[in-house]
Amino acid sequence: MELRQRALQVLCITDPEEKSAAALDMYARAAQFSIDASAAPQPPVGVELPGHPEKPELRHHTAVGRRSPATIEGRAVLMHAIAHIEFNAINLALDAIWRFPGMPDSFYLDWLRVAGEEARHFRLLRDHLRTMGHDYGDFPAHQGLWTMCQKTSGDVVARMALVPRTLEARGLDATPLIQKKLRQIGTPDAVAAVAILDIILEEEIGHVAIGNHWYRWLCQRKEIEPHAHFIALTAQYEAPRPKPPLNMAARLLAGFTEEELLWLNP
Known part of the structure; x- marks a missing residue:
């Protein structure tokens, strides 16, 4: 089967x-796929992308309430929010595979790796939610990640700049702060959550690094200065700036330059 067509099918x-x-299966069988970089797969008529379940109820990000992680219910809400981010991240990776033609095979295989690892993260979090007496879909969620995916659907450079390098990179900053709170709580479910977030953080550094690599590769191909163009894209698409404190060590591992970090964290 052809990889980009299959990615679109799974996205639906x-x-x-x-x-x-299905995303995990694709990743496991990566070597068995052909890749047609010139193809233009089309979603089925009347099918809304991405395919998503009836629950969770999707709200504007300002309408999604927060609860204290000091309670079991609050920790379930927190884990649900992270699970929803990981579910969206599966869709983001699959979308990058099918949507953008004319890229090297390694681009599509990199995003297949991301899709597979995000699927594993989602399942770890969903299984953890179930041990807490809840499941994915029990609480409202928002589609902030997918909104930026839609806005950048016509520009692969903007997609690489503003989804992995901007929105997903925020997870590198937020995860250690969440883990600190959970360690302070110290209940068995909180300790288990910290271990899951350790796995996710390590692999998310690699995902952001993939975004950095392909953003710079595209800039070089188009003879664009990466940092200046990133600043321009951030303004053009009204992308959010990261909230301090930044996880400088993780961002350096993910391939951000000192110049970029100074701009992000003035």
């Missing part, structure tokens, strides 16, 4: 369990 799947299983 609405059931979270089925979608994550």
Whole structure:
């Protein structure tokens, strides 16, 4: 089967369990796919992208309430929010595979790796939610990540700049702060969550690094100065600036330059 066409098929799947299983299966069988970089796959008529379940209820990000992680219910809400981010991240990776033609095979295989690892993260978090008496879909969520995906659908340079390098990179900053709070709480579910977030943080550094690599590769191909163009894209698409404190060590590992970090964290 051709990889980009299959990525589109999996993107259309609405059931979270089925979608994550299909993404993991794609990743496991990566060597068996052909890749047609010149193809222009088309979504089925009338199908909304991405495929998503009836629940969770999707709200504007300002309408999604927060609760204290000091309570079991509050920790479930927190884990649900992170699970939703990981579910969206599966969709983001699959979208990058099918949507953008004319890229090297390694581009599509890199994003296949991301899709597979995000699917594993989602399943770890969903299984953890179930041990807490909840499941994915029990709480409202927002589509902030996918909104930027839609805004950058016509420009692969903007997509690489503003999804992995901007929105997903915020997870590198937020995760250690969340882990600190959970360690202070110290309950068995909180300790288990910290261990899951350790796995996610390590692999998310690699995902942001993939975004950095392909952003710079595209800039070089188009003879664009990467840092100045990133600043321009941030303004053009009204992308959010990261909230301090930044995880400088993780961002350096993910390939951000000192110049970029100074601009992000003046």
